[in-house]
Amino acid sequence: MKATPLLIYGAYGYTGELIVAEALRRGLRPILSGRNRRALERVAPGVGLEIRAVDLDDESGLRKALDGVTAVLHAAGPFTTTSKPMGRACLEVGVHYLDITGEIPVFEKLAALDTRARDRGVMLLPGTGFDVVPSDCLAAHLKRRLPSGTRLELAIGSDGGGLSRGTTRTMLRHLGRGGIERVAGHLVPAPVGSRRRTVDFGSGPRKAISIPWGDLSTAYHSIGASDIVVFAAYPALMREVATRVHWFGPVLGTMPVQAALHWAVGVFLPPGPSAETRATARSHVWGRLSDAEGQSVSARIAGPEGYALTAVTAVDMAIRALAGEARPGFWTPSRLLGPDYPLSLPGFDREDLS
Ligand SMILES: NC(=O)c1ccc[n+]([C@@H]2O[C@H](COP(=O)([O-])OP(=O)(O)OC[C@H]3O[C@@H](n4cnc5c(N)ncnc54)[C@H](OP(=O)(O)O)[C@@H]3O)[C@@H](O)[C@H]2O)c1
Structure with missing residues (x-):
């Protein structure tokens, strides 16, 4: 059977495998890619999917791997390392680029390639x-309700759930660098946990601390919010560790410590x-948008567990790209598909709060 012109890079990672399974469930026959051929051969055994093993450092090999491909769904992180070679190859060859990053520098670098992507007719859609x-x-839904809103607070949380090794390693990479906030349109350093708030995702108040989350970049591009803080509702011990970890910042960033932490993971x-x-956990996002007059609107959305959700949304967006919904340039999910996009998928509920 003919392969779907969708290449999934990082297909044998934890999330990559979930994405491949979801793609198969949606009736696709994606091309599996990554740097380790043996590991690729273990993904979806017996299904006979095409495999293209290639290292991201191999520029000509990567361009060759994109032959006949319409869109890449990039699932190999940390994306601060992996997005540049893949993004460059996609722009050179004229292939749409989608990824599952949550890393602020990656969003910012891809946003800076907007003009080049438009010229090349390529869509850059990170954060799927x-x-x-x-x-x-x-955030886009709140902006629709309060068009004058510029100050955005978001909070993320979950009931059940946990982190993959890959997510933990990606977070470790950024550990020593401290936190970030968006103030007056600029990304500025701010210690993790420098702000605290209580959030209700629908099951009672939960304590949350400020963290450097992807929306500090994307909400600026999506709704023009000039001031953004993102909180995470962590258990007490995690809140305290995350808030104090910057004391060890310079040490945490050194090669031997990073190697030891990655090994331990x-x-x-x-x-x-x-x-x-x-199958059972739920993910949550709460948001409030305010304007200079002191008006504000709030809402919350709940969805499937984070990794299950990632597989569903990333594959759905890739299908849309293949079906002609891709638009050249840098895009955020809400700008491309609108504020109500998650509600078109199973398991999402949104509620406006008074
Ligand atoms: N935004 C979100 O909501 C979201 C959700 C899920 C995951 N993620 C992110 O997605 C990434 C993967 O997560 P995961 O849970 O799947 O992790 P994982 O199980 O550790 O898998 C990581 C994958 O990336 C590959 N990889 C890493 N560095 C590479 C490089 N330099 N060149 C080529 N391949 C490379 C690995 O291949 P090797 O084994 O050959 O190293 C492996 O296939 C993480 O950065 C995570 O934070 C984001």
Whole structure:
């Protein structure tokens, strides 16, 4: 059977495999890619999908791997390392680029390529997973309700759930660098946890701390919010550790410490949440948008567990790109598909708050 012109890079990572399974469920026959051929051969055994093993450092090999491809769904992170070579190859060859990053520098770098992408007729659509689809669309929904709103607060949380090794490693990469806020349109350093608030996702108040989350970049591009803070509702111990970790910033960023932490992640953590957790946990986003007059609107959205959600939204967006909905340039999920996009998918509920 003919392959779908969709290449999934990082197909044998924890999230990559979920994405491949979802693509098959949606009737696609994606091309599987990544740097390790043996690992690729273990994904979807017996299904006979085409495999294109290539290292991201191999520029000509990567261009060759994109032959006949319409869109790439990039699932190999940390994207601060992996998005540049893949993005460059997509722009050179004229292939749409989608990824599941949540990393602020990646959004910013891809946004800076907007003009080039338009010239090349290529769509750059990062953040097609939990970070940032529901939060970005919630921000756009709030903006629709309060067009004068410029100050955005978002909070993320979950009931159940957990982190994959890959997400933990990506977070470790950024550990020593501290937090970020958007103030008067600019991204400025601010310690993680420098702000605290209580959030109600619908099951009572939860304590949350400020964190550097992708919406600090994307909500600026999506709704022009000039001041943005993103909070995460963590358990007490995690809140305290996250808030104090910058004390060790310079040490945490060194190669030996990073290597030791990455090793520990591989040894002590499971690859990601179990199938049962993915089926039962829920993810949450709460948001409030305010304007200079003191008016504000709030809403919250709940969806499937974060990794299950990521597979569903990323594949759905890739299908839309293949079906001709791709638009050249840099896009955020809400700008491309509108504030109500998550509600078109199973398992999402949104509620406006008074
Ligand atoms: N935004 C969101 O909501 C969201 C949701 C899920 C995941 N993510 C992100 O997606 C990434 C993957 O997560 P995961 O849970 O799937 O992690 P994982 O299980 O550790 O998988 C990581 C994958 O990336 C590949 N990879 C890493 N560095 C590479 C490089 N330099 N060149 C080529 N391949 C490379 C790995 O291949 P090797 O084994 O060969 O190293 C592996 O296939 C993480 O950055 C995570 O934060 C984001």
